[in-house]
Amino acid sequence: MKTIILFDLDGTLIDSTKAILESFSVAFESFNKPVPDQEKIKSLIGYPLDVMFISLGIEEEIADNFVQEYKKHYRKISCQKTILLPSAESAVKKASEFARLGIVTTKTGRYSRELLEHLNLMQYFEILIGREDVINPKPHPEPILKALEYMNVKDETCWMIGDTLLDVQSAKSANITPIALTCGYGKKEELCDSCEHIVENVFSAIEIIDEKKA
Template structure:
C-alpha cells in the first residue's frame, strides 16, 4: 500500500502568527530587539536552534532562547494556528488509498497536540518530530525513520512539503516527493528542488491518486 508523509507548517497548517509571536517574546525576554518578521519567515522549516543561530543568537545562548520560545508557543499555538484550506480534505482523501505519516522539524509533542485539536491526528500512523531524530530535515533521517516505523516500500512512498528542506530530505531518503506552494519558500528556489509543484496539499494528493 502507498504511504504519504506530510510536512506540517506551510503544508497542512499555518502557524505563522504563533511562530512570529514566539520569536518576538523570546528575543524580548532577553532584552534583545526581535528580528523583522520577514527574516523569521524565511527560516521557517529549519529547527528552532538553527533559526535562532541564523538570527544572530550566540551559540551558548541558543537553547535558552529555544526554551523561552517553546514555553510561550505552547500557550498560544492552538488559538493562533489554523489548518490550511483543503488540508483536512486532503488528509481524508489520502487516507482512503494510502497510509499516512507526519515528518516535521516542529516539536513532535506540540505537533500531536495541534493535530488532535484539529481532529486529524487519528489519520496518521506515525509522527516524527524534532526530538525523535539526531539530524532533522534536510537530512534524510526523519523520513527514513518514518519509512522504517511504517515498514514502507520506498518507491511507494511520497513526501509532500512546501520547502526545499522537505524535497532534499525525501530525495536523499530515496522516496518520491512533491512540492506545494507557500510563502516560506521562494517559488524559484522550489523549482530547483522539485519537478512537481502543486498549488496546495489537496492538489498534491489528487496528483498522486491519478498518476501512481
C-alpha cells in the same frame, strides 16, 4: 499494497505563523534583545528552532535558552493561533482512502501532536516524527527513513509533500518522491529548480498521487 504519503506540517497542512512570530518576539524580549524583522523569521520557518535563532544572530552557546523561552510561550498559544490551510482537511481525508499517512516535521513532536489532535486530524496518521525523534533533522534523510522504518515500508510507493527545499532535499536523499507546495514558506524559484512536481496546495498534491497510483 497501499501508497505511503508523508507530510510536512507548517506551510503544508497548517498555518501557525502568528504563533511562531509571537513566540519569537517573546523569546527575544525575554533576553532584552531586539526582535528581528518578521519576514526574516518567516524565511527560516522549516529549520529547527536552534538553527533559526542562530541565523537571527543569537550566539550558538545561548541559543537553547531562547528555544526554551520560545517553547514555553508557543505551547500556551499554539492551538488558539494555528489554523488548517485551505483544503488541508479534505486532502488528508482523501489521502487516507488510498494511502497510509505520516508526518515528518522539524517542529517539536509533542506540540505537533497536540495541534493535530486539536484540529481533529491526528487520527489519520500512523506516525509523527518530530525534532526530538532524530539526531539529524531535514534536509537529512533520517526523519523520513525513521518514519518509513516505523511503518515497516518494503515495496510501497512513497511520497513526501512539503513546502520548502528542506522537504525536497530530505525526500530525495531518502529515495522517495517529493511534491513541493507553493502555498508555504519556501521560495518558488528554488522549489522549481529542485523538484519535478510543483503544485499550489496539498489537495492538488494528493490528486497527483492518486492519479499516479492509477
